[in-house]
Amino acid sequence: MQSILLPHPERRLHLPWNCLQWGVFLLPILPIFGSISIFLGMILSYRHQFKSIRKNPVNQGLAILSILLVIISILANNSLESFLGLFNFIPYFIMFAGLSEIIQTPSQLRQLSWLMIFGAIPVIILGLGQQYLSWSGIDILQGILGWSLQLNGNPVGRMSSVFMYANILAAYLIIIFTLTLGLLIEEWQNKAENNDGYILNKNQKITLLIITLLLTAIDLILTNSRNAWGLAVLSSLAYALYLGWWWLILLVTTGVTAVLGSAFAPSPIKDGLRMIIPAYFWQRITDENFVRPVETLRITQWKFALNLAQTRPLTGWGLRNFTPLYEAKMNVWLGHPHNLFLMMFAEIGIPTALFFMVIICWILSQGFLLLTNSLTNPSERLVYYSYLITFLGLILFNCFDVSLFDFRVNTLSWIILSGIWGVVDNTIGNSTKNSYN
DSSP: OOOSOOOOSSGGGHHHHHHHHHHHHHTTTSHHHHHHHHHHHHHHHHHHHHHHHHHOHHHHHHHHHHHHHHHHHHTSSSHHHHHHHGGGTHHHHHHHHHHHHHOOSHHHHHHHHHHHHHHHHHHHHHHHHHHHSOOOBOGGGHHHHSOOBOTTTTTTTSOOTTSSSHHHHHHHHHHHHHHHHHHHHHHHHOOSOOOTTOSSOHHHHHHHHHHHHHHHHHHHHHTTOHHHHHHHHHHHHHHHHHHTOHHHHHHHHHHHHHHHHHHHSOHHHHHHHTTTSOHHHHHHHHTTTOOOOGGGSHHHHHHHHHHHHHHSTTTOSOTTOHHHHHHHHHSOOOSOOSOHHHHHHHHHOHHHHHHHHHHHHHHHHHHHHHHHHTOOOHHHHHHHHHHHHHHHHHHHHTTTSOOTTSHHHHHHHHHHHHHHHHHHHHHHHHHHHHHHO
């Protein structure tokens, strides 16, 4: 009987890999059960691979970073808030170390992409029901599901589906959009019938991917997130550039130029373009329908975060300390400064923040080197490339927002990074073994 689960290349890692697969599938719609399954997979990975995990240089770097974050929390302006903030970082470092030992091949990355897409389908449908059919509620099951559906979204009029806020849904959908597009291109280019143990055949896969991609794009639009709109365009351009589809690059660039022109071009040009481009887009891009207090503007938040970083550049003010400090100064509550990097400079200090960034950049640079030098199979290259641009998309998203406070998006982000590093580390390990043979 065919299964949606893929066996692990190493028999002893079969059980932790199965736990991870189930966890990734369940996480969006049943986050409690999904996170438990991922946790079990991680624990089993430590049981089998602890020696390898301990010796891995990236994991050693994350261990040092964890110690630095604890020290910073002790010295923080509000230590209690900072210690609570550690839960947005250290558990994910531990998870990354365990899962990167499980994920070893591009085939596994492809499998995780499919599971993320299957898990996203209910989220997409619930979002459409929320906006067009006035679906809401399920509050009685919130303790089991981990979410409730808010009528007409949050904020009202912006789709949020099973997430607490529209921008968080947008970050999640960027992951799904980019991975779905990558799988669709792979299936379209792959002339051979290859089910990989799946229930679906090639044509069914392509149909499902096209429908999912279109519905994801619609949901992205309805989140009203300018950040996500731009990233969807950039991810499409990234695939077009990789494949050398210059006609698509020209087409997308022309469309984007027209939309931006309808928002910012001089009056005669702008007026003409606004007759073609729906007002929904240029009104949102210009924000002309909203009068925002200065305290809620991103530029105000960024300046405040920079000032905090300059005041305490070495140790920062402590994790989760931006919010009370901003509220005390501006009399406005904000959960974050809408830029992850400025937030880290302000909260954990410039040296520690740069150390964190160096670790992430090292992983990504090794990933691109692997893509360039070691992966020869076109299908495997495309799958791996999709993970690289998905994570780069998340980095760009966090230049204008902060997604780490939602544990589902944060978990998926670290799983994607685990996959990138896991394939690199496994390839390096195999090369070392072969050099001794």
